[in-house]
Amino acid sequence: MNxxxxxxxxxxxxxxxxxDITGIGDSGGLRGSVTAGSVYVRLCTDAVEVSDSQIGxxxxxxxxxxxxxxxxxxxxxWSVSGSEIKNVAEVTFGACAAGSENVRYMExxxxxxxxLEAERIAWGQLSSDxxxxxxxxxxxxxxxxxxxxx
Numbered sequence: 208m209n210x211x212x213x214x215x216x217x218x219x220x221x222x223x224x225x226x227d228i229t230g231i232g233d234s235g236g237l238r239g240s241v242t243a244g245s246v247y248v249r250l251c252t253d254a255v256e257v258s259d260s261q262i263g264x265x266x267x268x269x270x271x272x273x274x275x276x277x278x279x280x281x282x283x284x285w286s287v288s289g290s291e292i293k294n295v296a297e298v299t300f301g302a303c304a305a306g307s308e309n310v311r312y313m314e315x316x317x318x319x320x321x322x323l324e325a326e327r328i329a330w331g332q333l334s335s336d337x338x339x340x341x342x343x344x345x346x347x348x349x350x351x352x353x354x355x356x357x
Contacts, residue, residue, distance in 0.1 A: 212289060212290070215289070215290045215356065216287060216288075216289055216290065219287045219290065219292055219356060220287045221237060221239060222246075222280070222328070223246065223280060223284070223285035223287055223292050224239075224280060224281055224282050224284075224285060224287060225239035225240055225243035225244075225280045225281060226239055227239050239280075240280070243279065243280040243281055244279075244280055245277035245278055245279050245280060245284070245319075246277075246278055246280060246284075246315055246316065246317060246328060247274055247275035247276065247277055247278070247315070247316045247317075247318065247319045248275050248276050248278055248294075248298050248313060248314070248315055248316075248347070248352065249263070249265050249266075249274070249275035249276075249313070249314045249315075249316060250265065250266040250271070250275070250300060250310045250312075250313060250337070250345060251263030251264055251265055251266065251310070251311065251312040251313065251314055251330075252264050252265075252266060252308050252309060252310060252311060252312070253311060253312070261324070262314070262322070262323075262324050262327060262330075263312045263314055263330065265314075266300075266308050266310060266339070267306070267308070268303045268304075268305070268306040268307065268308050268339055269303065269304045269305035269306050270301040270302050270303050270304040270305070271300060271301045271303070272300070272301050273319075274316075274318075274319030274320060275300075275314075275316060275319055276298050276299065276300050277319065278294060278298060282295070283295055283296070284296070286350070290355055290356045290357060291353060291354065291355045291356075292352075292353070292354050292356075293350045293351075293352060293353050293354075294347060294349060294350065294351065294352040295349060295350070296349050297346055297347065297348055297349050298346060298347045298352065299344060299345075299346040300344065300345040300346065301344070302342065302343070302344040303339050303340055303341050303342065303343045303344070303345075304341065305341060306340075306341075307338070307339060307340040307341070308339045309336050309337070309338055309339070310333065310336060310337040310338075310339055310345060311332060311333060311336050312330060312331065312332050312333065313330065313331060313333060313347075313352065314327055314329070314330040315327070315328045315329045315330070315354065316328060329354045329356075331354070
């Protein structure tokens, strides 16, 4: 059994744009949050694609903020088209002041404090690694984070 394309789109809009889904339950439907808040993009060095139950090793270079970069749950944070989401604006992480790491994976989390797989929304390997060393500021250009949900 598959979910309908329209419903997939509505679920993603609820999660990433805080948009209500009408017609489910009472007259108000499934409502977005009173305050939309953010989801968080994290950089990882390894292990996120091994299995659904294993989370990645988050970056730890000096200048990286643990928990990732906040991206607003709104149409100015994420675009939603069908079953695909993209970041609307550039997502920038802290500049490296010391240390070095090779970023291979990206994760999207419900919050910036979670450490359990159940709090992770999506993950994937980057198309090319990001070599982080002193003076490098990792970032994703607008529309360069693309996640397809099935």
